[in-house]
Amino acid sequence: MTPRTEKLEPPSDDKRWRIVQATMQRNGFERDGLIETLHTVQESFGFLDDDSLRYVAASLNAPLSQVYGVSTFYHLFSLKPAGKHTCVVCLGTACYIKGIPLLLKEIENEFGIKAGQTTPDGQLSLMTARCLGSCGLAPVAVFDGQIDGKVNVHEAMARLKALQEGDNA
Amino acid sequence: MLERLEEIAATEQLFAEEFAHTVNVCMAAGCMSSQSGLIKEAFDKEIERGGVERRCRVRGTGCMGLCAAGPLVTVDSQTPDEVLYQQVKVEDVPDIINALEGQPVKRLQCSIDIPFFKRQKKIVLENSGIIDPERIEEYIARDGYSALLRAITEMSPSDVIDEIVASGLRGRGGGGYPTGLKWTTVAKSDGEVKYVICNADEGDPGAFMDRSVLESDPHRILEGMAIAGYAIGASQGYVYVRGEYPLAVARLKTAIRQARRSNMLGSGIGGTPFNFHVDIRLGAGAFVCGEETALIASIEGKRGQPRPRPPYPAEYGLWGCPTLINNVETLASVAPIVRNGGEWYAQYGTATSKGTKVFALAGGIRNTGLIEVPMGTSLRDIIYDIGGGISAMGECKAIQTGGPSGGCIPAAYLDTLVDYESLAALGSIMGSGGMIVMDESTSMVDVARYFMEFCMTESCGRCVPCRVGTVHMYNILDKFSRHEGTQDDLVLLEKLCDMVRNTSLCGLGQTAPNPVLSTLRYFRSEYMDCMIPEPDGAEIINETLEVAQ
Numbered sequence: 001m002t003p004r005t006e007k008l009e010p011p012s013d014d015k016r017w018r019i020v021q022a023t024m025q026r027n028g029f030e031r032d033g034l035i036e037t038l039h040t041v042q043e044s045f046g047f048l049d050d051d052s053l054r055y056v057a058a059s060l061n062a063p064l065s066q067v068y069g070v071s072t073f074y075h076l077f078s079l080k081p082a083g084k085h086t087c088v089v090c091l092g093t094a095c096y097i098k099g100i101p102l103l104l105k106e107i108e109n110e111f112g113i114k115a116g117q118t119t120p121d122g123q124l125s126l127m128t129a130r131c132l133g134s135c136g137l138a139p140v141a142v143f144d145g146q147i148d149g150k151v152n153v154h155e156a157m158a159r160l161k162a163l164q165e166g167d168n169a
Numbered sequence: 170m171l172e173r174l175e176e177i178a179a180t181e182q183l184f185a186e187e188f189a190h191t192v193n194v195c196m197a198a199g200c201m202s203s204q205s206g207l208i209k210e211a212f213d214k215e216i217e218r219g220g221v222e223r224r225c226r227v228r229g230t231g232c233m234g235l236c237a238a239g240p241l242v243t244v245d246s247q248t249p250d251e252v253l254y255q256q257v258k259v260e261d262v263p264d265i266i267n268a269l270e271g272q273p274v275k276r277l278q279c280s281i282d283i284p285f286f287k288r289q290k291k292i293v294l295e296n297s298g299i300i301d302p303e304r305i306e307e308y309i310a311r312d313g314y315s316a317l318l319r320a321i322t323e324m325s326p327s328d329v330i331d332e333i334v335a336s337g338l339r340g341r342g343g344g345g346y347p348t349g350l351k352w353t354t355v356a357k358s359d360g361e362v363k364y365v366i367c368n369a370d371e372g373d374p375g376a377f378m379d380r381s382v383l384e385s386d387p388h389r390i391l392e393g394m395a396i397a398g399y400a401i402g403a404s405q406g407y408v409y410v411r412g413e414y415p416l417a418v419a420r421l422k423t424a425i426r427q428a429r430r431s432n433m434l435g436s437g438i439g440g441t442p443f444n445f446h447v448d449i450r451l452g453a454g455a456f457v458c459g460e461e462t463a464l465i466a467s468i469e470g471k472r473g474q475p476r477p478r479p480p481y482p483a484e485y486g487l488w489g490c491p492t493l494i495n496n497v498e499t500l501a502s503v504a505p506i507v508r509n510g511g512e513w514y515a516q517y518g519t520a521t522s523k524g525t526k527v528f529a530l531a532g533g534i535r536n537t538g539l540i541e542v543p544m545g546t547s548l549r550d551i552i553y554d555i556g557g558g559i560s561a562m563g564e565c566k567a568i569q570t571g572g573p574s575g576g577c578i579p580a581a582y583l584d585t586l587v588d589y590e591s592l593a594a595l596g597s598i599m600g601s602g603g604m605i606v607m608d609e610s611t612s613m614v615d616v617a618r619y620f621m622e623f624c625m626t627e628s629c630g631r632c633v634p635c636r637v638g639t640v641h642m643y644n645i646l647d648k649f650s651r652h653e654g655t656q657d658d659l660v661l662l663e664k665l666c667d668m669v670r671n672t673s674l675c676g677l678g679q680t681a682p683n684p685v686l687s688t689l690r691y692f693r694s695e696y697m698d699c700m701i702p703e704p705d706g707a708e709i710i711n712e713t714l715e716v717a718q
Contacts, residue, residue: 070470094532
């Protein structure tokens with residue numbers, strides 16, 4: 001199949017689609033630019049929704065099944081919007097033997113969510129990472145994009161509660 | 170062209186000499202997470218405030234190695250007056266500046282005269298923590314790109330391959346396949362178009378060597394790739410980096426842009442007819458993409474699932490073209506080998522494993538961080554001398570190498586000299602270089618379960634033994650960790666290990682049983698302790714059952 005040469009009309013007039021189009025154009029609207037494109041969509045919109053998957057599939061002339069397959073195969077892609085705050089807990093070996101499972105359990109109990117879920121009020125998403133590569137600082141967690149090393153359960157819980165309350169106040 | 174490099178190096182030297190002092194702040198991921206960015210800003214402000222801009226400069230450098238003591242700052246590194254400061258805080262900045270002319274600040278000083286620094290041999294990491302990774306000039310000032318220029322102007326592609334063969338370099342991604350042989354195969358493969366891929370999909374939990382090299386010395390990877398491209402006849406390269414490493418990606422992008430501008434990448438490199446372009450491809454969080462055929466599928470924009478080999482990528486790789494895939498550390502060793510000759514490199518290491526190896530020390534060890542030692546250094550030296558010993562009270566129980574594909578080496582084998590063969594003989598593997606030290610508080614059954622959970626989740630689902638086998642093995646291990654294991658479970662577990670190991674499609678499945686097998690081999694009693702106490706006579710029944718089978 002030959003790649004398209006002209007741009008397709010995006011699902012909405014949101015300006016962020018231009019960034020997505022630019023990525024596809026840079027890869028010549030070839031199908032092998034699919035992962036790059038999905039990265040751009042996720043960076044721009046936070047997650048991949050049905051409309052964006054359909055749009056990317058049509059633009060790259062790729063079957064929707066391939067686009068859906070790729071976006072569910074890779075862990076970094078999310079088909080659901082994240083909560084207002086995020087907490088990523090590292091499950092690497094060093095963090096594991098330094099007690100990160102305890103923190104994970106504590107957060108799950110306190111906020112009533114499992115890893116990969118968001119609280120019903122959309123405030124906090126709890127995620128896990130395979131290894132953040134900061135093993136020298138184990139155990140490691142990331143709060144709203146800010147990486148924190150040598151975390152202890154007590155401090156981490158206080159921090160999460162502060163994040164939550166900061167918004168309510 | 171070589172003259173131009175020398176000119177850049179000389180200008181850089183002159184520039185450096187304008188300053189009486191240089192303050193280096195570690196800006197690699199480890200120290201950045203302990204706010205080294207703020208510390209660098211504080212230095213900039215303090216120097217401006219004190220009006221000493223002309224006399225002192227501040228640079229952000231790559232990883233200095235001793236991540237446990239971060240944020241790290243060095244003053245006048247590479248000189249006899251070098252001072253290393255550890256756990257620096259923003260408040261400490263004025264004191265450090267004031268001490269430039271006099272005695273170092275004692276309370277922050279970390280001796281550089283300790284085994285951690287003294288016993289290392291740095292080849293791959295020779296620029297790490299010394300140069301600013303975001304300036305090509307500093308790389309060039311330390312002989313950067315001279316190996317590439319030498320290769321393309323004075324050597325034939327087969328000369329380059331000969332040097333790599335003579336060096337005895339083996340794949341640092343884990344397998345240990347001889348690099349020279351791989352290059353020879355790709356060079357001989359028929360095909361107009363060939364590709365070089367740098368595998369920077371460092372997925373092993375507990376390993377951060379590749380990340381550090383990419384963040385601390387990105388040009389070295391580009392130079393290695395370009396030399397490889399010249400040797401095998403490729404003009405396009407891809408770096409496949411984990412999406413989880415944003416800083417590494419950003420520095421690599423900067424490096425590619427600078428190298429293009431300096432004509433060290435692109436068309437007609439250094440005025441010769443040799444062209445070589447490099448693009449970055451981002452991974453998206455799939456461990457299996459470290460496997461070469463899965464990685465190729467991912468670069469092609471597909472799900473990262475492996476395919477049966479042969480044909481190997483050396484003959485049929487990216488888009489069906491002959492493709493050379495090397496790991497970051499392997500490619501980082503290429504430029505020094507070409508610069509100093511294969512024989513120089515082969516003087517380090519053991520009979521079968523030449524050169525040096527970078528290890529990421531983590532877990533229950535005092536000096537967590539990044540080290541580079543000659544192959545053949547003993548585990549004891551690495552853990553107790555360089556690593557400073559065990560951090561908590563207690564003894565070293567085991568060392569985990571090779572991540573989910575590796576095994577746990579018990580403390581009784583601490584005197585083993587590290588190379589590919591010796592670790593394999595112990596039921597582990599060299600792997601990419603993660604070394605996790607476990608003390609007596611760690612349960613080995615739990616460790617085996619942890620790695621099986623990893624393999625179970627990361628199995629791509631393409632072949633049945635791995636997809637189904639890992640789930641069953643995990644369930645059994647989970648039973649043991651709840652102290653509900655039985656003798657039958659143990660028998661079944663060992664059978665599953667054998668089956669998954671021998672029938673899986675790719676390395677992920679084939680090596681998934683390793684952590685179980687090695688813990689069963691050395692810590693079988695811990696499994697026994699996790700069993701339901703059997704009533705008298707049950708053991709006899711089990712034995713009869715086995716005979717019947």
